[in-house]
Amino acid sequence: MKPINYFIGILFLFVGLSIQAQVSQNVNFSTNDISTGQTNGLDWVKLKDAQPLYGQDYVGQPQLPVVTINLALPKGQKASSVTVTAVQSTTLSGNFDLVKVPEPQKLRMDKEEENTLSLKMKVKGISNPFPNDPLISFENHQYREYSYVTVSFIPFSYNAQTGQLDLMTQVTITVNSSTSNVERIHSARENKYVKQRTRQITQKSVLNKTDFQQFYAPITTTGTGSETDLNAEAFDGVFETSALPSKWGNAVPYVIITNNELAEKFQEFADWKTRKGTPAKVVTVDTILKTYKGVDAPEKIRNFIKEAHQKWGTEDVLLGGAGSVIPARWTYWSPQTNLTTDLYYASLEGNWNANGNAEFGEYGDDADYTPDIRVGRIPVTSEEEVKNFLKKNLTYVRTFLAPQPIPGGNWLGETLLSIG
Numbered sequence: 001m002k003p004i005n006y007f008i009g010i011l012f013l014f015v016g017l018s019i020q021a022q023v024s025q026n027v028n029f030s031t032n033d034i035s036t037g038q039t040n041g042l043d044w045v046k047l048k049d050a051q052p053l054y055g056q057d058y059v060g061q062p063q064l065p066v067v068t069i070n071l072a073l074p075k076g077q078k079a080s081s082v083t084v085t086a087v088q089s090t091t092l093s094g095n096f097d098l099v100k101v102p103e104p105q106k107l108r109m110d111k112e113e114e115n116t117l118s119l120k121m122k123v124k125g126i127s128n129p130f131p132n133d134p135l136i137s138f139e140n141h142q143y144r145e146y147s148y149v150t151v152s153f154i155p156f157s158y159n160a161q162t163g164q165l166d167l168m169t170q171v172t173i174t175v176n177s178s179t180s181n182v183e184r185i186h187s188a189r190e191n192k193y194v195k196q197r198t199r200q201i202t203q204k205s206v207l208n209k210t211d212f213q214q215f216y217a218p219i220t221t222t223g224t225g226s227e228t229d230l231n232a233e234a235f236d237g238v239f240e241t242s243a244l245p246s247k248w249g250n251a252v253p254y255v256i257i258t259n260n261e262l263a264e265k266f267q268e269f270a271d272w273k274t275r276k277g278t279p280a281k282v283v284t285v286d287t288i289l290k291t292y293k294g295v296d297a298p299e300k301i302r303n304f305i306k307e308a309h310q311k312w313g314t315e316d317v318l319l320g321g322a323g324s325v326i327p328a329r330w331t332y333w334s335p336q337t338n339l340t341t342d343l344y345y346a347s348l349e350g351n352w353n354a355n356g357n358a359e360f361g362e363y364g365d366d367a368d369y370t371p372d373i374r375v376g377r378i379p380v381t382s383e384e385e386v387k388n389f390l391k392k393n394l395t396y397v398r399t400f401l402a403p404q405p406i407p408g409g410n411w412l413g414e415t416l417l418s419i420g
């Protein structure tokens with residue numbers, strides 16, 4: 001009996017530690033936001049700010065508009081279930097013979113691949129009503145300290161037999177959340193400017209703003225909160241740092257990763273950045289691979305970036321080199337497709353391979369696709385290319401770009417070259 005008692009004890013502990021919460025939000029839709037028309041004798045329906053239903057799972061299904069919203073969750077929580085319920089609906093006038101979701105087209109596919117793909121793609125019957133459930137998908141996000149969930153749903157109900165189409169004029173979205181086990185990465189040097197920026201970006205993107213205010217207390221840290229301040233804090237004329245991330249010395253808001261061959265050229269650029277007020281440092285892939293642990297090169301590089309963010313307060317990382325210089329992360333996308341991504345270096349939570357097999361970024365790998373810091377890449381392989389690339393960008397930025405708000409502006413202009 002003893003082992004069983006022990007097991008039950010552990011189970012209770014987990015239940016005790018997990019905090020559950022519920023977030024609920026109403027969303028209204030109006031027939032004024034709808035437009036309809038015909039293409040090749042079939043009806044299409046558009047809804048303001050919505051995207052047409054698309055993707056391999058929906059081939060042959062009525063192409064109705066999909067609405068995507070973000071909902072803030074309490075700190076440290078992740079959505080475990082989401083329900084979308086119609087509260088009020090209205091029937092649109094007319095009978096609709098709706099356009100169907102087309103097969104996705106893969107780039108550079110040969111004939112054999114094409115045949116295999118169409119064999120695999122069995123078109124499902126259309127449920128009545130369609131969709132069976134308005135919820136299409138939900139995805140958890142972690143942006144620094146902020147947790148939110150992205151919910152996609154179809155606020156329509158369609159009867160393929162009669163052609164009747166109903167718009168849900170009001171839906172209620174209910175999210176059940178529980179404690180997230182995703183590790184949080186904190187920067188020891190985050191100042192008020194960065195905190196404010198992070199908060200503003202998140203607040204702007206979520207629909208439940210009152211909940212957001214309640215879940216996340218306003219920022220009270222001291223400081224004027226300007227980016228200049230952030231850099232001044234790090235750079236007071238003498239830029240002194242450790243060779244690898246530590247809490248000693250000045251902060252290093254800008255890190256350039258490159259190989260030994262290109263290091264000198266990028267050092268000139270780093271010096272220029274530092275003189276302009278953004279302390280920048282070059283670290284070579286060689287040093288990183290020798291120093292950091294990981295199952296492969298990308299994991300070692302990412303572990304370095306994590307530590308740089310935590311101890312140096314690094315906010316921007318420039319990957320100085322093509323994939324042959326600094327590898328990107330190969331991720332699983334579908335049985336047919338693998339994709340490389342640098343997002344792996346920008347979103348710092350989790351290891352992107354929770355199930356520990358050979359594939360990164362699969363469903364169930366708990367990968368968080370929300371970047372926490374800014375990462376860019378200059379795909380160069382020679383000193384000459386570095387020189388030309390930086391020169392061209394400088395000219396472009398000086399000639400064409402006015403300063404833009406961060407983020408969402410021109411990454412090269414604002415961040416890489418920072419010409420005010």
Ligand SMILES: [Ca+2]
Binds near residue numbers: 144372
């Ligand atoms: Ca993240």
Ligand SMILES: [Ca+2]
Binds near residue numbers: 360365
């Ligand atoms: Ca995996």
